[in-house]
Amino acid sequence: xxxxxxxxxxxxxxxxxxxxxxxxxxxxxxxxxxMQANTLAQVKNNSLKKGDVLAVARIAxxxxxxxxxxxxxxxxxxxxxxxxxxxxxxxxxxAIDITSFCKLTGQTGVEMEALTAASVAALTIYDMCKAxxxxxxxxxxxxxxxxxxxxxxxxxxxxxx
Numbered sequence: 513x514x515x516x517x518x519x520x521x522x523x524x525x526x527x528x529x530x531x532x533x534x535x536x537x538x539x540x541x542x543x544x545x546x547m548q549a550n551t552l553a554q555v556k557n558n559s560l561k562k563g564d565v566l567a568v569a570r571i572a573x574x575x576x577x578x579x580x581x582x583x584x585x586x587x588x589x590x591x592x593x594x595x596x597x598x599x600x601x602x603x604x605x606x607a608i609d610i611t612s613f614c615k616l617t618g619q620t621g622v623e624m625e626a627l628t629a630a631s632v633a634a635l636t637i638y639d640m641c642k643a644x645x646x647x648x649x650x651x652x653x654x655x656x657x658x659x660x661x662x663x664x665x666x667x668x669x670x671x672x673x
Contacts, residue, residue, distance in 0.1 A: 526586045532619040537660030538594075539614050541626035543634040544652040546607040551645040555608065555637070556601060562640045566599050566608075569640070573597035573633030577614050577625040587624050592616050595625070597633050610634055611656070621661050627653065 519525040547555075555565045562568075574595045581589040594615040599608050612629035614622040634650045641648060658666045 524586060526588070527620075529588060529619040532662070534617055534619055535660045536617050537615070537621050537658070539621060539623045539626040539658040540656040541612050541623070541630040542652060542654060542656050543610045543630040543650060544602075544605075544607050545610070545634045545637050545648055545650050546605060547641060547648045548645050549606050551641050551648070552601065552603070552606050552608070554644065555641065560640060560644065562643075565637055565640045569599070569610075569633040569636040570597045572636035573610070573612055573629040576632030577612065577622075577629040580625045580628045583628060584624055588620050590616055590618055590620070590622060590625060592622065592625060595629060597629055599633075608637060610637075621658060623655050623658050626658075627655060 516527050554560050558564050574597060576583070577595045578592060581587040592614055594613065596613040598611045598613075600611070602609055610630050610633045612626045612633065614625040614629065616622055631650075631653055634653070638648050638650060654668065655666070656668050
């Protein structure tokens with residue numbers, strides 16, 4: 513097996529994508545943040561002192577996708593054409609399920625951007641709710657789907673939620 517981020521001398525290197533074809537690429541990722549029922553109620557009622565938790569988390573996730581190459585070593589800076597972050601309140605699990613979507617036309621995929629968006633959105637929810645609930649748990653961060661590029665279409669087989 514050849515490692516793509518290691519050169520012949522064993523040094524970390526950024527993959528050269530200049531010979532790759534420009535194609536449409538997109539990825540969806542998810543995360544879950546579980547919390548106490550009272551905390552979830554405050555998020556839903558927008559009654560936390562820090563403000564609208566989901567609105568701030570959505571912006572944080574979008575910004576994180578755009579800054580992915582600043583956060584993850586060896587990631588290429590990408591000109592994203594679309595980033596979306598959505599939330600689903602899961603009352604039964606006392607959780608917020610986060611789904612992110614990233615899209616571009618380029619020479620490398622957007623999986624890391626989608627994963628970063630979902631992760632930072634979850635971290636932002638934690639930050640905004642930690643004054644009332646330090647027991648929150650962030651889990652199930654994973655790639656759900658990716659399309660485009662050399663490897664084609666990937667769709668996660670199992671449902672983590």
